[in-house]
Every structure is written in structure tokens, then in C-alpha cells.
Amino acid sequence: MDAQIERVREILRGTTSIAVLTGAGVSAESGIATFRDPDGLWAKFSPRELASMDGFLANPERVREWYAYRKNVATTAQPNAGHIALAALEQQTTGSFSLITQNVDRLHQRAGSRNVLEVHGNLIENRCNDCETIRTDDVLICPDCSGAMRPNVVWFGEELPQDVFAAAEQAAMTCDVMIVAGTSAEVYPAAGLPYTTKRYGGIVVEVNPNRTELSSEAHYVLTGTSAHILPHLVGDVQ
Ligand code: BV8
Numbered sequence: 739m740d741a742q743i744e745r746v747r748e749i750l751r752g753t754t755s756i757a758v759l760t761g762a763g764v765s766a767e768s769g770i771a772t773f774r775d776p777d778g779l780w781a782k783f784s785p786r787e788l789a790s791m792d793g794f795l796a797n798p799e800r801v802r803e804w805y806a807y808r809k810n811v812a813t814t815a816q817p818n819a820g821h822i823a824l825a826a827l828e829q830q831t832t833g834s835f836s837l838i839t840q841n842v843d844r845l846h847q848r849a850g851s852r853n854v855l856e857v858h859g860n861l862i863e864n865r866c867n868d869c870e871t872i873r874t875d876d877v878l879i880c881p882d883c884s885g886a887m888r889p890n891v892v893w894f895g896e897e898l899p900q901d902v903f904a905a906a907e908q909a910a911m912t913c914d915v916m917i918v919a920g921t922s923a924e925v926y927p928a929a930g931l932p933y934t935t936k937r938y939g940g941i942v943v944e945v946n947p948n949r950t951e952l953s954s955e956a957h958y959v960l961t962g963t964s965a966h967i968l969p970h971l972v973g974d975v976q
Contacts, residue, residue: 743970746943746958749915750971754833757913758824759931760964761840761921763946767818767965770811770843774922790894798886802878805889809861812843820919820964821849827972828852836909840921840928842891855906857898857928859891898927910934917971919945919964923952932956 750756762772772778773785783804787793794801828835828851837854839846842861846854859865863872868885878887892898906928910916916935923929932942932952944956945967953959960967 742958742960743967746960747971749941749943750827753914754831755913755915756827756831756834757836757838757909757916757931757935757940758827759838759840759910759916759918759921759928760824760846761919761923763920763922764820764824764839764964765815765818765841765843765845766920767820767963768815768843768845770815770845772920774924785894789891791896794886794888794893798878798888801888805861805891806876808843812845812861815843815845817845817849818965820968821845821851823968823972824919825850827968830972834909834912836906836913838906838909838928838931840925855902855909857892857903857906859889859899861889861891863890864888865890903927906931907934910940911938913940915941915943917943917945917968918952918956919968921946921950921952923950 766772773780788801788804824837835853837846837851839854839856840858842859844860844862863874864887865872866880866883866885867888869880869883871880871882872890873887880887910931911934913935916932918932936942936955942956943958943960944952945960945964947961947963
């Protein structure tokens with residue numbers, strides 16, 4: 739596998755346009771549970787009840803408590819070597835660099851990443867379900883229109899933020915290389931982005947300790963955790 743890592747490092751050195759797509763696995767080594775791993779969130783909680791509008795309307799208190807718990811976990815967690823490596827890669831890239839993340843924990847930004855496209859929102863902010871006002875406090879009712887405040891994330895069945903996802907699609911179409919790290923590649927439309935890169939002639943590199951739906955399509959599959967592999971891709975590892 740070292741030869742594969744060396745080959746990917748060479749490719750990254752020779753490119754001026756990089757996109758990265760991350761999922762919950764990149765935050766696993768910061769102590770944040772993934773969704774679909776055996777010990778993941780969906781093993782304990784139901785996505786239908788906790789990550790959908792129906793679930794929120796049925797029991798807003800339970801959903802708000804679950805996101806408050808996850809917000810506390812995210813804000814006390816620290817970015818890991820994988821997050822830091824991606825921020826370094828952005829610094830080193832002379833051309834365009836887009837970090838497309840499905841994660842809502844904001845650890846990429848805390849690690850120093852700048853061009854972060856949060857296609858599934860973030861759990862630090864709340865949004866009014868009616869007028870879409872964004873707030874970082876925990877009021878339950880929107881002071882502007884009396885609508886219900888809910889986590890500023892994208893739930894199942896909800897549309898992704900159009901401007902953000904349009905930028906993500908543009909990055910997927912125009913990049914020379916897309917690194918896909920820490921995602922089961924099961925949730926669409928985000929999971930479709932690596933296929934777009936491949937269709938437009940870009941190279942797809944997967945970083946994951948396990949095989950996924952994407953593995954058979956990727957040009958390079960680097961088997962291992964993101965905190966271990968990503969630092970090897972961006973520079974001299976001490
Ligand atoms: C949409 C919320 C349409 C934020 C999430 C019926 C009705 C409507 C839509 C659908 C439908 N049926 C299907 C769909 C589409 C649906 C979908 O794709 N469903 C799947 C399950 C089939 N998609 C949607 O609903 C999307 N919206 O389609 O809207 C529309 C259009 C116009 C107008 C109106 C509507 C919305 C999708 C967003 C859902 N929100 N989360 C939150 O609470 O966090 S999804 C959730 O799962 C995450 O956000 C994440 O994006 C997604 C994927 O999870 P991963 O990040 O990949 O994590 P996972 O646990 O799965 O995998 C972890 C990976 O890491 C594993 O591979 C593991 O091996 C690896 N790993 C583990 N440790 C490490 C590691 N890797 C590296 N290092 C390690 N150490």
C-alpha cells in the first residue's frame with residue numbers, strides 16, 4: 739500500500755485542482771461516533787425519528803436533545819491529524835481546493851480549513867423552520883416570526899443548500915483529483931459527487947479502513963484510517 743500512497747502523493751504534487759469529500763469517518767478519531775459503523779449512531783438511534791422533519795414534528799424535544807448532545811460532543815472534541823492534514827493540503831495547493839463535507843461538527847474549520855462546503859449543514863447553528871433565520875443561541879421559538887427553531891442541518895428528505903451543493907458539483911466536475919475520506923458513500927446526492935469527478939476525467943482516491951460502495955469505482959483505494967493515511971499524502975511525515 740505504501741507504493742499506492744507514494745503514487746497518490748506524486749499525483750497530488752502535480753495537480754492544481756483538488757476536491758475532497760469527507761464523511762463521519764474523518765471525525766471518528768476525534769471521538770465522534772459515525773452513523774453506520776457497528777457502534778455508530780444508527781445502531782442506537784433511528785434516523786427516521788431523529789434526522790427527519792417527521793421525527794422533529796413528532797417529538798421536537800427529543801430531536802433537540804439529541805442534537806444538543808451531539809453539539810456538546812462536537813464542541814469538546816479536537817480536530818485530529820486527518821483534519822489537520824487536509825488543512826495543510828489546502829495551504830500547499832497552488833490552484834483550487836474545495837473541501838466538501840457531509841459532517842456537521844465544524845472540526846475542519848477548527849483545524850484551519852478555509853474553503854469548506856457543508857452540504858449537510860452544521861449542528862452549531864439553529865435555523866427557523868419558517869423564515870430560515872440562523873441563530874447560535876438555543877431559543878426554541880424564532881423571535882422574528884415565532885416559527886420553530888431546529889438544528890441547521892439537512893435531514894433525510896430535505897433539499898441540500900442549493901448554492902453550497904452547486905459549488906460542490908462544480909468542484910467535482912473541474913478537479914483533477916478528488917480524495918474521498920471517511921464516508922460510506924451511501925447518502926445521495928453527496929455520494930454521487932465522486933462519480934461526477936470520474937465522469938469528468940478526474941482521479942478518485944478513497945481513504946477508508948473498510949470497503950464501500952465506491953471502492954470498486956475509485957482509481958486508488960488507500961485502506962486505513964484518515965488520521966493515519968491523510969498526513970502521508972500531504973507532506974513529509976515526521
Ligand atoms: C434529498 C443529517 C431530496 C445531519 C444526514 C426518500 C425520500 C427522500 C429522499 C430519499 C428517499 N430515499 C432515498 C433518498 C435520498 C436520501 C438518501 O440518500 N438516503 C440513503 C440512506 C439511501 N437523501 C436525502 O434524503 C437527502 N435529501 O435527497 O432530498 C429533495 C430534493 C429536492 C427537494 C426536496 C427534497 C438528504 C441527505 C442528508 C441526510 N442527513 N445527516 C446530521 O444529523 O449529521 S445523513 C448522514 O449520513 C450524514 O450527514 C452523512 O452525510 C451521511 C453519510 O454518512 P457518512 O458520513 O458516510 O458516515 P457513515 O457512518 O455512513 O460511514 C462512515 C464511514 O467512515 C464508513 O465507511 C467507515 O468505514 C469509515 N470510517 C470509520 N472510521 C474511520 C473511517 N474512515 C476513515 N477513518 C476512520 N477512522
